[in-house]
Every structure is written in C-alpha cells, then in structure tokens.
Amino acid sequence: MDRLIYTAMTGAKHTMGQQAAVSHNLANATTTGFRAEMHKLRAVPVQGEGLPTRAFVVDASIATNFETGPLQQTGRAFDVAVEGKGWLTVQLPDGSEGYTRNGSLEVSPNGVLQTRNGLPVLGDGGPITIPPDNEVLIGKDGTISAMRGGGAQNVVNNLGQLKLVNPPETSLVRGDDGLFRLRDGGAAPRDEAVQVAGGYLEGSNVSVVDQMVSMIGLARQFDMQTKMLQTAQSNDQAAAQVLAAR
16 A cells, blocks of 8 residues: 555656656747756655655656757848757856857847857857948858958958757756756867858757657646545545444
8 A cells, every 4th residue: 555655646746847848848939058957766665664665756867858849030240040969159147158059149238249149159269359331241160250341351360169968968968058068067178070051050960759759748647646545535534444343
C-alpha cells in the first residue's frame, strides 16, 4: 500500500512539472534561437530507517535539445544566425560570459552592439562599438565591417569580430534568463570553425506537434496516477472495514 501511494503521489507531482516544461516550450515555439527543454523521471528509494519499501519519483535530469532550428532570412544588417553548431557570446551583468543563439542584435545609444535585452555582444577584445552613420556588414567568420554612408564608398573599416564559441554541449547549463553558461563558470575559447549568416535569424527548434503529443501523454499519465491514489484509498477503506468486522 505505502509503495503505491509514494510512487503515485510523487509521480503525479513531477508529471505536473513536466507539463509546465512542455507549456514553456510551446510558449517559446516562435522565440528566436530557443532550445527546447527535456525532462526525465525515475524512481529512487527513500532513505531512512524503516522505509525500505517506499520509493519516490524524481525529476532525474533536465536536458536540452541542441538540434538547430530553421534559418529565416530577414535582410536586416544586425541580424545574424549561427550556422550549425556554435554560440554567440554576450557579457552578463556580473562580467562573466553567456552564450546564446538569438542573433537579433541592435546598437545602443552609446554605439555598443548588444542583444535586445541590453547585453553587450562580445568580440575578441570585448564589447564591439559601432560608429554612427555607417553601413554594417557581418561576414561568415563573424567579422564586422562598416562603410560610412555618404563618404568614400571604397573605404571599409574593420570594427571587430564576434566571439563565436562551440564548447561541449555537456558542459553547458541553462540559466533562468534563458542564456547558457559553462558549468564551471569559466569562459569558452573562440572556435574558428563556427560560421554565421548575416541577415538571417535562427528559429526555435521546438516542434509544436511533438510537444502537443507530449502534453496529451502527460495528461493521461497524470490521470492514471491520480486514479492509483483513489484505488489506494478504496483499498484502505475496504481493509479497515474487514478488520472492523472481526
């Protein structure tokens, strides 16, 4: 009896957590560069004296689907998409590095290239500054070139190069802000093999159909677990009546 209650109770609890994760994925189905979350459950024995028959269901792992999303052409000068594996590097408020696939960039009033959330985009030498009244071109290797509008059309200035990295996916952890970081809190080295496409953005890798199927499966699973709790209650009541009759 106790094994049934513990397993069903904790299973229902974490199934609700999985439903929340699927809802989060569906909400970000159109978010640029988003990576879907994946949750897996497993049963573990309860530690403690007199509890050898009880088991809890726990959320064993929160993984990330690192498959690439579709590229969408925008034609916007400050849009950039990483082709294949790799990441753009941004500077976090505490000075450390964060990694993102969202290449929808803009220029701050101070001329600093940044994300839509206001985080500076890092180059090899730190944040990249864009002079005013310049036409910008981002090359495949992340090199940012600028040509002054209305001036000498053959004068091209190299403003810097995006720091493109490709650390092992197992070393990355997703933060509450949606950005990825290295587990050890360090900085990933630049990877010369990573290339980008200027004028493009990468869409979310969330499959709406797969997530809807998962949502339906989780709803049925939760219903089954609640019915198991109801069955345990009915069995307990029947056992109590039998004992009382004696």
